[in-house]
Amino acid sequence: MPAKTMDELVSLCKRRGFIFQGSEIYGGMQGAYDYGPLGTELKNNLKNAWWRAMVYERDDVEGLDAAIIQNKHVYKYSGHEDTFTDPMVDCHECKSRMRADHMKDIKKCDNCGSDNVTEPRDFNLMFKTNVGPMVNEDSYTYLRPETAQGIFTNFKNVVDSTSRALPFGIAQIGKSFRNEITPRNFIFRVREFEQMELEFFCKPGEDEKWHDFWVETRKQWWLDQGLTEENIQFEYVTGDDLAHYSKSTVDILYKFPHGFEELEGVANRTDYDLGSHTKAQEEFDLSAKVKKNEHSTAKLAVRDLEANKWEVPFCIEPSAGLDRGMLAIMTEAYTEEELENGSTRTVLKFKPHLAPIKVAILPLKKNKPEIVALAKELKNKLQKLGLGRILYENTGNVGKGYRRHDEVGTPLCVTVDFDSIEKDDAPVTVRDRDTMEQVAIPAAELPAYIINYFVNQD
Numbered sequence: 001m002p003a004k005t006m007d008e009l010v011s012l013c014k015r016r017g018f019i020f021q022g023s024e025i026y027g028g029m030q031g032a033y034d035y036g037p038l039g040t041e042l043k044n045n046l047k048n049a050w051w052r053a054m055v056y057e058r059d060d061v062e063g064l065d066a067a068i069i070q071n072k073h074v075y076k077y078s079g080h081e082d083t084f085t086d087p088m089v090d091c092h093e094c095k096s097r098m099r100a101d102h103m104k105d106i107k108k109c110d111n112c113g114s115d116n117v118t119e120p121r122d123f124n125l126m127f128k129t130n131v132g133p134m135v136n137e138d139s140y141t142y143l144r145p146e147t148a149q150g151i152f153t154n155f156k157n158v159v160d161s162t163s164r165a166l167p168f169g170i171a172q173i174g175k176s177f178r179n180e181i182t183p184r185n186f187i188f189r190v191r192e193f194e195q196m197e198l199e200f201f202c203k204p205g206e207d208e209k210w211h212d213f214w215v216e217t218r219k220q221w222w223l224d225q226g227l228t229e230e231n232i233q234f235e236y237v238t239g240d241d242l243a244h245y246s247k248s249t250v251d252i253l254y255k256f257p258h259g260f261e262e263l264e265g266v267a268n269r270t271d272y273d274l275g276s277h278t279k280a281q282e283e284f285d286l287s288a289k290v291k292k293n294e295h296s297t298a299k300l301a302v303r304d305l306e307a308n309k310w311e312v313p314f315c316i317e318p319s320a321g322l323d324r325g326m327l328a329i330m331t332e333a334y335t336e337e338e339l340e341n342g343s344t345r346t347v348l349k350f351k352p353h354l355a356p357i358k359v360a361i362l363p364l365k366k367n368k369p370e371i372v373a374l375a376k377e378l379k380n381k382l383q384k385l386g387l388g389r390i391l392y393e394n395t396g397n398v399g400k401g402y403r404r405h406d407e408v409g410t411p412l413c414v415t416v417d418f419d420s421i422e423k424d425d426a427p428v429t430v431r432d433r434d435t436m437e438q439v440a441i442p443a444a445e446l447p448a449y450i451i452n453y454f455v456n457q458d
Contacts, residue, residue: 031183066150
């Protein structure tokens with residue numbers, strides 16, 4: 001059963017080195033978290049799984065890594081300066097600030113119950129910063145609130161350098177920043193986060209077909225990462241809830257400990273972004289009085305050779321929050337089991353390809369040189385397989401090691417004992433996280449056994 005409360009996850013994350021409160025030694029900072037040793041591994045594994053599915057396993061997608069700090073005009077013409085806002089309410093009594101659309105009653109403070117509150121007003125979520133040594137009205141720009149705009153502004157560069165034709169996509173993983181009014185629910189809503197975004201460009205008229213395709217494709221990908229059908233829902237966004245650029249949006253919701261909320265959105269952005277930036281370039285040329293053919297405008301379009309005309313593509317955007325993805329994966333994997341002897345164990349039942357530690361090597365005796373030497377040799381051999389992190393852990397207490405690795409989600413533990421150094425076939429014991437079954441296999445056959453396990457499991 002997935003984690004029932006956020007407190008269970010928060011406690012485990014700190015105890016086992018997944019996620020820490022940001023700036024904790026100074027009292028912390030709201031909406032900022034640091035990823036510890038195991039959290040970093042899990043995060044990288046989830047990113048790698050997304051990149052593999054989006055780029056390596058498809059022949060119609062290219063990758064990109066655009067700058068976080070961009071020209072401020074990007075956000076002027078994308079519409080973010082005018083529309084990237086949330087409604088904010090202040091309480092005059094307790095000085096709390098709240099998002100109006102999250103309040104139970106916009107005329108009463110959620111914190112103290114006072115009715116001495118302000119009317120809702122728009123609050124722009126972008127972080128403003130200055131570039132260069134001078135601080136004035138011309139030196140500002142923004143930390144990007146989404147990775148998408150870097151894709152749109154590089155559209156022509158990618159097309160020119162790869163000769164892509166429609167339909168095709170550009171994928172990117174990267175940091176984004178939003179000055180959230182009320183960060184909440186652990187890493188679900190934070191001010192600094194990572195996004196996994198694909199902008200998939202297609203012919204106008206084919207956009208609805210591709211929108212449906214990506215909604216189902218993205219749902220299946222989350223199922224492949226270990227989420228379950230009963231914990232996933234679709235929400236069809238309509239009316240005023242649609243973003244200013246969207247023709248239609250489907251949100252993929254997951255049942256987090258605090259309820260069903262958005263895990264990923266799949267939006268039909270039409271030609272809004274490419275069209276907006278193309279018009280912006282034309283305005284720049286006119287304002288600079290650039291003569292025709294003297295300067296090449298960034299025409300963010302593709303040439304339809306059959307119709308012999310330029311066409312601005314429509315864009316389908318599957319956009320997932322990496323931090324929310326981690327929270328969903330950990331929620332789903334969290335399991336408490338009662339054992340036959342009446343004791344209980346906590347297990348993170350990650351899919352093997354996501355597990356922070358793939359295999360733990362546990363020598364039975366930490367002060368027995370022959371056992372330690374064989375354990376280290378096996379660790380080095382397995383590490384070279386390229387599966388991910390292989391951990392050598394010389395504590396000398398195998399039972400506690402099993403429980404610890406259950407709790408951090410390690411699929412396999414390998415114990416090297418006296419039989420391993422005394423018998424001709426040098427047997428080692430491989431213990432499965434989920435079944436707790438143990439099998440003895442010759443040490444020489446361990447690499448092949450491990451590879452076969454991970455191939456068959458995923």
